[in-house]
Amino acid sequence: MINESAVFWSRVLTELTLSFHIIYATIGVGVPLMIMIAQWVGYKNNDEHYILLARRIARGFVITVAVGVVTGTAIGLQLSLLWPNFMQLAGQVIALPLFMETFAFFFEAIFLGIYLYTWDRFESQKKHMLLLIPVAIGASMSAVFITIVNAFMNAPQGFDIVNGQIVNIQPVLAMFNPAMPTKVAHVLTTAYMTAAFVLASIAAYRLIRGSDHVYHKKSLYLMMKLGLVFSIATAVVGDFSGKYLAEYQPEKLAAAEWHFETEKGATLILFGVLDDGEVKYSINIPWGLSILAHNNPNAEVIGLDQFPEDERPPLYIHYLFNIMVFIGMFLALVALVFVVGKWRKWTFTNAKWFRWIIVMGGPLAIIAIETGWWLAEVGRQPWILRGIMRTAEGATTSDSVDLMLILFSIVYLVLGIGSVVVLRRMFRNNPIEQEIADRIAERGGDLQ
Known part of the structure; x- marks a missing residue:
């Protein structure tokens, strides 16, 4: 039985969560490559300004990663709470890319931690820069795997449906669906x-x-x-x-x-x-x-x-x-x-x-x-799984989704304001002019 009110509020809450998360997720995917390129340019040209650019961006990046983890976790929670019928039907198929996305994130996080901890601990900037390669790869692969889940929802394949149940699951075929390359x-x-x-x-x-x-x-x-x-x-x-x-489509x-x-x-x-x-x-x-x-x-x-x-x-x-x-x-x-x-x-x-x-x-x-x-x-509407399950069929029938919307809205408001305040204070208390002066003092001469 479909609860129209629950469907509506589930869609609103999911849209709110994805709209908030996509900001931090996009930054989380794109910024590591920018850091790596900046440090590579600095190393190639022996220019400390670009190396400092990589360093300062990396500091701010940590804050956005932290918020992205929270909102990403919220999305995983809401998939089960708000869309239980969808997860019951398709959960077995998308389990592999969801697991791989988590693995890619931890791969990124481990090397990001090592990269930040080892500033000025390498005699060669090149060796330190190499730590950014797995960070950038992990960030991008995290986006790849979670996007594969979305692509599957647009072009589902790699399974058969018998008596309303998914059988003969082929996870790899499901991942490499027609929508995957362009998405x-x-x-x-x-x-x-x-x-x-x-x-x-x-x-x-x-x-x-x-x-x-x-x-x-x-x-x-x-x-x-x-x-x-x-x-x-x-x-x-x-x-x-x-x-x-x-x-x-x-x-x-x-x-x-x-x-x-x-x-x-x-x-x-x-x-x-x-x-x-x-x-x-x-x-x-x-x-x-x-x-x-x-x-x-x-x-x-x-x-x-x-x-x-x-x-x-x-x-x-x-x-x-x-x-x-x-x-x-x-x-x-x-x-x-x-x-x-x-x-x-x-x-x-x-x-x-x-x-x-x-x-x-x-x-x-x-x-x-x-x-x-x-x-x-x-x-993609009216489908949650195109051609197979409509959005209304995949939603919860709970009457408490509107309350969840209020609670999550407060969380996102706190996270959004908090991240902006922390980033502003971080860079205001450590201006680039002072950091460059410190580097000049360390080097005993002007930066290039």
Whole structure:
């Protein structure tokens, strides 16, 4: 028996938890690679500024990891409490990637602890830098395995259902489902891109506030270059994702693009509003959707008319898709202008107004991550396990979920405010100017 109230509050609580967790999870996946690259650049160029950059980022990273562990644990708890029917059906299949995700996290955490503890204990920076390789690998693999679980929910395979029970389970086949390659690649590239723009945002803000130190300028330049590289990679992967949806989840693509009728030479619709089923005030790109879906301007694209109304995703995901794409394009453009501007010595790249645009890049990247995940999850509706189990069928029937929502909301509020306060105090009490002065005193000369 389905309890509609329990289903609603379960979805709200799950969305809240994932929306909060994805911020720390994205930082947790992307930042280790940024730390490794910064320290590698410092070692290669014998530049202490980049090594200090790696060191300071690593300190702040520990705080975000701690919060990510708490929220990640909450997700695991809520899977069992809020979605017991889903876990009863699919739990045996997703157990392997969930276990591997935990293993990858501990692999990352062990080497991160060793890396932090052994600062200044290695005569060779190269040997110390090598500790970051398993940290970055562990962080990325943690994202890979948990994303595989989500991919399985979109393209379930590797089992048979007999009398309502899953049998003949093939965990490896289930993990390597059709949705896995594009979803994993998209999660990784967007995490790296977001981490780069967040760190660039911090550096630009410090420059605006008057800390015109070469350390912040080097940090900004490095992170904007990395942001440009990974934003381009994200765009490429996004194109593959569109082609995956056209073949395997056409209803999701049709809802996201407001493509109501199956046709050849389909138009790509950007923004707009719906008025009695008619799209108004939109930006239309002729043949754009056919090109996105099949690389052929005359290709046929399946519309929502091919699916029953109760199997169509909510149409508001169209706006989520547009926001995600336009933010990504904007960030790529800003990074390109900055990098080319530095190369061509355009003075406006040092202007206060342009640095404020870069500062906006950090929050905008987080918004793009959020809308991307909402698109991924809402776009699968009404299914929790596509084609097999509806979301309402997988939910709990408890009447206490609304109380759980209040309690978890308080926890997330405390964690969010607490992490910001701790990070601010950590860096305010240990300014970069003082740390550079200490390093100069240790070295007996200027830093490069």
